[in-house]
Amino acid sequence: MALKGAIVVDTERCKGCSVCIANCPTGTIALSKEVNSKGYNYLYMANPDNCTGCTNCATVCPDAVITVYRVKL
């Protein structure tokens, strides 16, 4: 059974600390080149096909900016 996930990032609250990127087992996420209004490079799904919706990124996020969605295929 395959799992497919996706995340939604609250880009205005994201501070670009990268703790989530270090804990992503599938290399889905990265920091964007653009910055938010506070000047932080925010998180985005660089490889959305890899995401399994494991919630690791959201669990370690200090600012609770990540919402995780998951479906069973």
Place this chain on the structure above:
Amino acid sequence: MDIKDIIKPENKVYGKTPLLKDAILHYCPGCSHGTVHKIIAEIIEEMGIQDRTIGISPVGCSVFAYNYLDIDWQQAAHGRAPALATATKRLMPDKYVFTYQGDGDLASIGTAEIMHACNRGENIVVIFINNAIYGMTGGQMAPTTLLGQVTATTPYGRQADLNGYPLKITELIAQLEGTCYVTRQSVQNPAAVRKTKKAIRKAFENSMMKKGTSFVEVVSTCNSGWKIPPVQANKWMEENMFPFYPLGDMKDR
């Protein structure tokens, strides 16, 4: 499958709890405080005790904790959160009372308060954030600073002959008769976050069973104070802090 088909309310598996307010946390990027705030908010939501929880915020970076968690708060003088929590819990025994303190607050100026509150066995929860430094004031040496660690006031590293030894306050507190649950956790990866959540939940449940004080230390990072980026700070913590501050339960009865 298209991302738009995945992002639907019925597929949501994890998101920000409504107990965390919309205010943007003032903490530095990657600060462990945010993660611990989130854990506490999730536990309070899961236990359904939002209207029965009173937090005591300390002096330090987390002084503004009352801006982020949608529960009742009281702010204590520096180090005196356990004294305030004692009064609150004794006056309102049906409330869940917890203090949230850093190492500069709990292990330095508030040593007397925490020792005696734990020794009396007050039915409160103490959440102790140990990042081995005074974060708010600019990274000065704290009682918990490791030997050899460079801080603003120990530019050549902490030396035992000049600055004394790091204080393992949690081990001291574990010896006291009044405590029922003493543990040390961390929040640098998902497994650690889940363990910490379990520990804090247990502490909250203990406080209603009149078993004594529950004390949860969270070994944390202060990447601004340590002057290393967040991800490397987590690694530094694993390599340097964990050998001196080993994780695990010290007491559970």
